[in-house]
Amino acid sequence: MSFSVKKEGEVVVVDVEGQLIVGNRQELKQKVLDELERGEKKFLIDFSQTGYIDSSGLGVLVSLSKKIREQGGELRLANLNDDLKTLFELTKLDTLFQIADTRERALQSF
Amino acid sequence: MPRTERHGRSPDGRVRVVDVEIPNDVRYIEKVVELVRRECQVMAYGQRQLMLNVPVALTEALSNAILRGNRDDPAKHVHVRAEVDAERLVVEVGDEGAGFDLEASLIDPTTPENLGREDGRGLFLMRKLMDHVERLEAPRGSVVRMTLHRE
Numbered sequence: 565m566s567f568s569v570k571k572e573g574e575v576v577v578v579d580v581e582g583q584l585i586v587g588n589r590q591e592l593k594q595k596v597l598d599e600l601e602r603g604e605k606k607f608l609i610d611f612s613q614t615g616y617i618d619s620s621g622l623g624v625l626v627s628l629s630k631k632i633r634e635q636g637g638e639l640r641l642a643n644l645n646d647d648l649k650t651l652f653e654l655t656k657l658d659t660l661f662q663i664a665d666t667r668e669r670a671l672q673s674f
Numbered sequence: 675m676p677r678t679e680r681h682g683r684s685p686d687g688r689v690r691v692v693d694v695e696i697p698n699d700v701r702y703i704e705k706v707v708e709l710v711r712r713e714c715q716v717m718a719y720g721q722r723q724l725m726l727n728v729p730v731a732l733t734e735a736l737s738n739a740i741l742r743g744n745r746d747d748p749a750k751h752v753h754v755r756a757e758v759d760a761e762r763l764v765v766e767v768g769d770e771g772a773g774f775d776l777e778a779s780l781i782d783p784t785t786p787e788n789l790g791r792e793d794g795r796g797l798f799l800m801r802k803l804m805d806h807v808e809r810l811e812a813p814r815g816s817v818v819r820m821t822l823h824r825e
Contacts (some may be wrong), residue, residue, distance in 0.1 A: 586737045587700040610710045616726065618733040619795035642743075647726040654802050655795055656784040 567592050569599065575606040575671055580581050581613045584621035593624050597631065610667050612643035620664075622657060629661065640652035642670035686710030690716060690757045698769075703736045706754055710765060712748040713758040727822055728763065731803040734796040735767040735818050743765045743769030743816055766810070773816025776809050 566578045567588075570581035576599045582591060596607060609625070611617075625641070628655045632639045644652060652658040682691050690713040695703040708731045714728055736752060744750040756765040776797065781788060784797045801809050806821040 574763055583704060583733075585700075585702060585703065585733050586741070616729045616733070618730055618737065618794075620737065621798055622795055623792035626790060630790070645725075647722055649806075650726060652720070652728065654799070655787060 567595055569595055572608075572671060575608050576604045577608045577610060577671075579610045579613055579666070580618065582623070583615045583617070585612045585616070585618040585622040589620050591671040592621075593628060594668055596612065596628050600632060600637065607632055607633075608642060608670050609639070609658060610670075611645070611648055612641050612667070614628065614645075617648060617651060618626070622651075622655060626657070626660065638674060640664060640670045640673060643668050680797055681763070689757050691758075692754065692756040694711075695751050695753045697707070698740050698744045698748055698752060699736060700740055702752075703733055703740075707732050708760075708818060710756045710763070711790075713756065717758050717760055717824065719758075723822065723825055725736060727747045727803040731800045731820055732765060732767075734800045735765070735820060737816070738741075739767050741770035743771030743773065745771065761824055762805075763824070764819065766815040766817050768812055768815055770815040773809055773811075776807065776818075 566581045568581065568627060570577050578592070578596065580592065629639045640662045643666065649658070652663070662673065664673060677693045683689065684691065692713055694709065696706060703767060707810060710732055711724055712726050715724055739752045740746065744752065750770045754765065759808045779787040780797055783789070783791060783798050788794060800820060804820040804822050808819050810819055811815040
């Protein structure tokens, strides 16, 4: 489980490798909040290398989305596989987030 | 590593069993999920069940046991017993806490007023991803039993 953070143009891109669950969600939250504090506004979380996400992982995404919006920023998600899409649909979080099929489309949408 | 770990098959070979006791620490969750998922994979459970239903529901049950049941107390333990056969998975997660009322704890996180909440999706997901979820009385502590029929 790890998170890699890189900058693509003006967008901070976070890759979630492995699971996003109760044991590591704080690490993701802190990494994004650190970037937000540095003044970054555009965030993309890419799930192409993600296994599964639990309720606390979903909770962190909701929390980050709020905090980024409060700072006048935007959060996009990309590359959810079919199982992750089902998870977002079950919880209706697909209606709360802007979700792109690919990283490129997400980057273009800012 | 889990403190105790037993795997095996029933004498007739039709049921695969995972029986582990882990320290009360969320870092053990992924390992336990892998043990159970592997047995389901051997029994040819569906891809969605292997990638979504089993790992997410079991992660929720373990996380509830560790953080709510055992109140994050490092001196406590969580016991997991899974029986997998060609028809269904039955997994029990036991903690040393007083338990909680599954019905009373259930909120609908998908309503407009709850959608922006950060918490409240754990039990909801367990129920959505498993065919049956129930709480059992145990001599010491509380047990949640989840059943999933093979696709």
